[in-house]
Structure formats: structure tokens, C-alpha cells
Amino acid sequence: MCGIVGWTDFTRDLSQEHTTLQRMTGTMALRGPDAAGTWLGPHTALGHRRLSIIDLEGGTQPAVASTEPHQEPVVLVYSGEVYNFRELRAALETRGHRFTTRSDTEVVLRSYLEWGAACVDHFNGMFAFAVWDARREELLLARDRIGIKPLYYFAYPGGILFASEPKGIMANPLFQPVVEEDSLPILFNARLALPGETPLRGLRELRPGHILRFSRSGSHEYPYWRLVSREHRDDLTTTVTTVRDLLEDIVDRQLVADVPRSAMMSGGLDSTIMSALANRRLNAAGEGPLHTFAVEFAGDEKDFKPTELRPERDAPYARLASRHLGTVHHNITLHTDDVLAALSAARRARDLPSLGQFDTSMYLLFKAIREQSTVALSGEAADEVFGGYPWYHDERLVWRDRFPWIGDAPRLADAFAPDLHRRVRPADAENDRYLTLKAEVPRLPGEQGLNARMREVMYYSLKGPLAYLLDRKDRMSMAVGLEVRVPYCDHRLVEYVWNVPWEMKNADGRWKSLLRLAFADVLPQETLDRPKSGYPGTHDPAYDAEVMRSIDKVLSDPSSPLHGVFDPQRVEGLTRSGSKTMTWLNSSHLLLPILEVDAWMRAYNVSLA
Known part of the structure; x- marks a missing residue:
């Protein structure tokens, strides 16, 4: 378990950004009290703080693998645990991979080398990681299916910052923390936030079960699991x-x-x-x-x-x-x-x-x-x-067409000043998020009545309160x-x-x-x-x-x-x-x-x- 940070920018030389990277990495010290490491290249800088859980002597990060034919590096920073790493290690060894540690970190890196972004399909665990692939000049961010481990990012023209926690991104002067009025409803009730949404302008959380690719052509976030x-x-x-x-x-x-x-x-x-x-x-x-x-x-x-x-x-x-x-x-x-x-x-x-x-x-x-x-x-x-x-067992709340855990309870946003309340329209903001999630519910064809409604209700809970x-x-x-x-x-x-x-x-x-x-x-x-x-x-x-x-x-x-x-x-x-x-x-x-x-x-x- 660890804290990770990183910075990719195709418009500047990051190999000289030691001070900024150290400042970003330092914000993760409590997440990883046992060790620290950084890696800098021309367009990517990665930082890691380690909490040692498995293979206390090995598993240091950033983990680097050189690849043929030109020895371009593939570099990993990783937070979490892959519980099936031993089975994966055995499978990778049959495919010719050789290991120098007992850590799951090396298994994650070798899995990427073997399967690329599809490595996440093989993992059972909680994780958030970043891979800089110099062969492709591409940064890959990935997060576990349920969203147990966090990973935030801020994309700007030509570059992207990421970290396990917002403080890692805030440590970079390129990010300025601003809350816009439209974000006030989720600022005062974070359970209303849609997956990936934060109240800070430009700051996103990688959604659970998603991958983000960032290259010279821009960024693309997509699901690998749902x-x-x-x-x-x-x-x-x-x-x-x-x-x-x-x-x-x-x-x-x-x-x-x-x-x-x-x-x-x-x-x-x-x-x-x-x-x-x-x-x-x-x-x-x-x-x-x-x-x-x-x-x-x-x-x-x-x-x-x-x-x-x-x-x-x-x-x-x-x-x-x-x-x-x-x-x-x-x-x-x-x-x-x-x-x-x-x-x-x-x-x-x-x-x-x-x-x-x-x-x-x-x-x-x-x-x-x-x-x-x-x-x-x-x-x-x-x-x-x-x-x-x-609220799963209160018929009145189950069938009310709104988030069931709120029901008719008072909303703090109802106490906004009158002019602000008219501009922000918090009731509309809440309803918009409710309807957005309702449209996402993976439905079973032909399912009706209580079973269909409870599928919706449980989906809202998985995407809001659980997150x-x-x-x-x-x-x-x-x-x-x-x-x-x-x-x-x-x-x-x-x-x-x-x-x-x-x-x-x-x-x-x-x-x-x-x-x-x-x-x-x-x-x-x-x-x-x-x-x-x-x-x-x-x-x-x-x-x-x-x-x-x-x-x-x-x-x-x-x-x-x-x-x-x-x-x-x-x-x-x-x-x-x-x-x-x-x-x-x-x-x-x-x-x-x-x-x-x-x-x-x-x-x-x-x-x-």
C-alpha cells in the first residue's frame, strides 16, 4: 500500500523538475512511511512513497523494466494489493518472464509487459497505478473495479498531473484550487457526486473500473469493467x-x-x-x-x-x-x-x-x-x-423517484442565499445526477416491479454512498x-x-x-x-x-x-x-x-x- 504521484508533459523537459516532483512526492509521506523513490525522464516524472506489506526487502518503486530492441524504459508506480499475484507470477513464468523479488509490484509490471492495458482484466485486488511506456510515449492510469484505491488527475493542454490524493496535485503550481458555483451542491453533500466528479475545477478522479491513456494526441478515459x-x-x-x-x-x-x-x-x-x-x-x-x-x-x-x-x-x-x-x-x-x-x-x-x-x-x-x-x-x-x-426496506423511500437515502430530509443547499439558490438550483442539480445514474443502471431485459426498482436503488448506493x-x-x-x-x-x-x-x-x-x-x-x-x-x-x-x-x-x-x-x-x-x-x-x-x-x-x- 502506497502513495503515488506523477507528471507527464510533452511541451517541457521534466528531467529537471526534481524540486517539484519531490514536493509532490512528499505529500504522500503518511501513505508510505517506509521508503521513497522518484524517476524522471524527458516528458514524465514519477514519485512513490511505500508502506511495506509484501516482500519487505524487495518491491521498491518506481519499478523500471528495459525493453528490446532499444531499451526504452517502462516505469510503474503502484498503490494497492493484487491478491492473486502468486497465480499470475506462475503464469507469467511459463511465458518466459523472470522475477527478482517476491512482490506483487513486479507482477503488476510484468503483467503490463505481457498484456498491455488488458493486464487489469487479470487482477483481483484493490489498486491504482500508472505506467509510463517510453516505447509508445504514453502514460496509462488504471484503477480497480470498485474504486477501493483512489487516483486523481488534472489534465491541461499538453500535460497531465496525477496523485493518490488531491494534495499531490495541489503541490504542483500548475494547479490552482477553485470551486465554481455549479459545484456547490456536491461540495456540501459529496454523496451526490457522480463517479469521477470533484468540486474543484479541472480535478477529476479516475472512475472505478476505468483506464486513462494520455499521449501526444490527448487523453482518453474508458471502462474495462462494469x-x-x-x-x-x-x-x-x-x-x-x-x-x-x-x-x-x-x-x-x-x-x-x-x-x-x-x-x-x-x-x-x-x-x-x-x-x-x-x-x-x-x-x-x-x-x-x-x-x-x-x-x-x-x-x-x-x-x-x-x-x-x-x-x-x-x-x-x-x-x-x-x-x-x-x-x-x-x-x-x-x-x-x-x-x-x-x-x-x-x-x-x-x-x-x-x-x-x-x-x-x-x-x-x-x-x-x-x-x-x-x-x-x-x-x-x-x-x-x-x-x-x-432505506432498502422502506417501501415509501424505495419507490420515491429520487436518491433513497435522502428522501424528504432537509438539504443544506436549501439554506443557500436566495440569489445563489436561484443561480445554482440545487434541487435540479440533485435530480440531474439522479437521472444520470438512473440511465446508467445495467438492466435485465424483461425485469419488472420490485426486482427492477431494487436494482436501481442498489446501483445508486454503489455509486454514491459506497464511493x-x-x-x-x-x-x-x-x-x-x-x-x-x-x-x-x-x-x-x-x-x-x-x-x-x-x-x-x-x-x-x-x-x-x-x-x-x-x-x-x-x-x-x-x-x-x-x-x-x-x-x-x-x-x-x-x-x-x-x-x-x-x-x-x-x-x-x-x-x-x-x-x-x-x-x-x-x-x-x-x-x-x-x-x-x-x-x-x-x-x-x-x-x-x-x-x-x-x-x-x-x-x-x-x-x-
Whole structure:
């Protein structure tokens, strides 16, 4: 796991741009605390920071291969893990390739030499990489199918910048951070962003399952993978067995590492299943028991207030699951002062506007995990893939022709100043994005009714909320040098379950039926019966009061970069509306983006066009 940066420009000599490349590479230091490397050529400069996971001695980057007949270099910078690298290595050796390390990095490079851009079709894993092919004078960028590892780029006439995080691009003076008015809706609700879209002018994220080629003739981004809808022919018993077999294989693959491993376990269905499989595998190999981790907040016993998305506290269930499985469990207890003190570090890790306490608590959780291990498993995507969120099971929200996780909830954009609101038309911006995704849904010919609608609903979740959760997971973990792996994002599992009809996904009339049926024999009954509970937040009134005071200060500050964006009376109206929503904990949670966007714009000198 690493951080990568790069710069290709056919109009200038980049071999002399050592200082700029070092500055770009330096922004990735937290992602890769173990080693650094750069490579410069006439038209391309590449930088890499390494977090050593596999083959700790080998696998240094940038990785360079000379090619016949003129020895033009092919250079790779790569972030992520290819879990099937051993099988690929064996296949490449039969084709004449020779290896000098045990790393998956060399397998990725040799796979490109063998198959070109089509090498991505052979990879099972999470990855983002860049290859400069001097033979073709072409830069190739690629990202894994689900979008687990990030990769941003900024294209300009004759050139392109790229990096694992926006800060790597911002370190180059060619990029100026500007937010245009039309991007304000996604600036204040990042879940509305379409794949590849960012609020900064000219900054794009390479879309999941896509490749970008950049050469003298320009850039071209295209998909190498997408979901395909097919008729599901397996009966329920076969489907349940297949899900179990897939997950067992996935967890086994994702435990491959030369460093200590652990897991996040909230005591919910998906994280407990994942931990059960990992613990069994490590114990069988004589490397157990598994260390598991959950986060809780001081004062939860008296302050916790249940919501539809967070009906219960995690900590008691996590302890119960640990006792049942036999893991070594760690409940990380955070105080409000801890959360407030770590805000700046979490904001710096995010690069884009943060989620406040939700980013910060995850940052602190990952920091605690890093003291025990370098690799951790996490349960992102189980709800999106198997149908775990409450809005999947609320008929009113399912059939409403809009994003189901928002429903009739208040929108922060509704509090824009009147003139700005008329120009930006946030309701239209939201609807346009909804209709754009609706048109992309890979439909099954002849499918109708609830199955057809649930295919749409689950597609929206995969493209919006999941992308945001994966981004948060990557930023907060890599900021402390922790590699987090996500078994439920394995594309084989996603492809299979995508085509399972809704009545099977809801076979026992409850959320995530397939997981419950597949693993009923390994979990405690309390876990099997527990309803979905989202990632926890603090309910400390002191924290909420501090957030609201800070927001009031921003709204009344004429020097704020957001001065004039919001109507204070409309903001006050949102806090008094009393509207219920599955997404927000309370008013301070709803209004938090005002504070976070203000802090981000100040820290990164972002201007509003």
C-alpha cells in the first residue's frame, strides 16, 4: 500500500523538475512511511512513497523494466494489493518472464509487459497505478473495479498531473484550487457526486473500473469493467452456498501479508462474519488469534440517542461477538477532547471537506489499530451489496423517484442565499445526477416491479454512498500508515450478488438475508438478530454545542470564504425544522459541512468562482 504521484508533459523537459516532483512526492509521506523513490525522464516524472506489506526487502518503486530492441524504459508506480499475484507470477513464468523479488509490484509490471492495458482484466485486488511506456510515449492510469484505491488527475493542454490524493496535485503550481458555483451542491453533500466528479475545477478522479491513456494526441478515459445484469439461475440453497464459498476464499486471499493483521468488528453481521473467517484462518495457520477493534465514545451510556440508522450501541455487541469467536478484542474509547484535538489531522488526511467527528473518530481508531498491526480487514460494501440499509426496506423511500437515502430530509443547499439558490438550483442539480445514474443502471431485459426498482436503488448506493465511504476509509487509514482491506468489495462477490433477485436477498424477510443464511452456524444469535447500525458518532451534547458555536461564528464572519453563500435565517430554519432523516444524527450533523468547507477552503487557499 502506497502513495503515488506523477507528471507527464510533452511541451517541457521534466528531467529537471526534481524540486517539484519531490514536493509532490512528499505529500504522500503518511501513505508510505517506509521508503521513497522518484524517476524522471524527458516528458514524465514519477514519485512513490511505500508502506511495506509484501516482500519487505524487495518491491521498491518506481519499478523500471528495459525493453528490446532499444531499451526504452517502462516505469510503474503502484498503490494497492493484487491478491492473486502468486497465480499470475506462475503464469507469467511459463511465458518466459523472470522475477527478482517476491512482490506483487513486479507482477503488476510484468503483467503490463505481457498484456498491455488488458493486464487489469487479470487482477483481483484493490489498486491504482500508472505506467509510463517510453516505447509508445504514453502514460496509462488504471484503477480497480470498485474504486477501493483512489487516483486523481488534472489534465491541461499538453500535460497531465496525477496523485493518490488531491494534495499531490495541489503541490504542483500548475494547479490552482477553485470551486465554481455549479459545484456547490456536491461540495456540501459529496454523496451526490457522480463517479469521477470533484468540486474543484479541472480535478477529476479516475472512475472505478476505468483506464486513462494520455499521449501526444490527448487523453482518453474508458471502462474495462462494469456490472452486467444476467438472469440468476441458482436456487436459494445454491446461492447461499456460493456466497459462503466466495467469502471464505476472499478472506483467505486478503490475509496474505508479511506483517501483522487485524480486523474492525462492530458486532454487526458483516464485520463479525469477516472476523470469524479471518480468525479461523489465522488459528489454522498457527498465527491467531485475530485482534479485533471497535470504537466507542465516553459517556455513551447516558448520552446515546437511537436513530433509524443507528438504533443501538456497537460496543456491547462487539464484546459479545469477540467472546463467541475467541478473538482478542480492543474497544477504543474516545473522549470529546480527543476528537476535537485530532480534527486538524483528519482534515489534512481528507484533502476535501471532511465529515468532522466521523472522520476524526475513524482516524483515531485506525491510529490505535496501527499500534498492533499494519493490515486490517473492514466491512465496507456489505450493506450496499446485500441490502442492509434501512432505506432498502422502506417501501415509501424505495419507490420515491429520487436518491433513497435522502428522501424528504432537509438539504443544506436549501439554506443557500436566495440569489445563489436561484443561480445554482440545487434541487435540479440533485435530480440531474439522479437521472444520470438512473440511465446508467445495467438492466435485465424483461425485469419488472420490485426486482427492477431494487436494482436501481442498489446501483445508486454503489455509486454514491459506497464511493464516499471507501474514500473516507482510504484517507483515514493511510494517514496513519495502515492498510485496510475490504473483502465485500471483491468484484467476484459483487458481480454474483448483483444478479441475485431481491426476493432472495430478502429471503427471510430481513436485511442481508443471504449473509445470515450463509453463516448462521458461526455467529452468536444476538448478532444474527441485530438490526443494521451505522458507523457510530458521539452524542455528547458538549460536542454538538461546540460545532454549533463554530458554525455560528463562520456564518457571521465576513472574512470567511463562505461569506454570502448561506442565508443565516434559512440555516436557523433547518435547525428548527425537526425533520427526521436516516442519514443525519441531529442538527449539528446536518450543518457540519458549513464548518468543514470553511476550514478546508482556508487551509488549501481555495477560491470560489
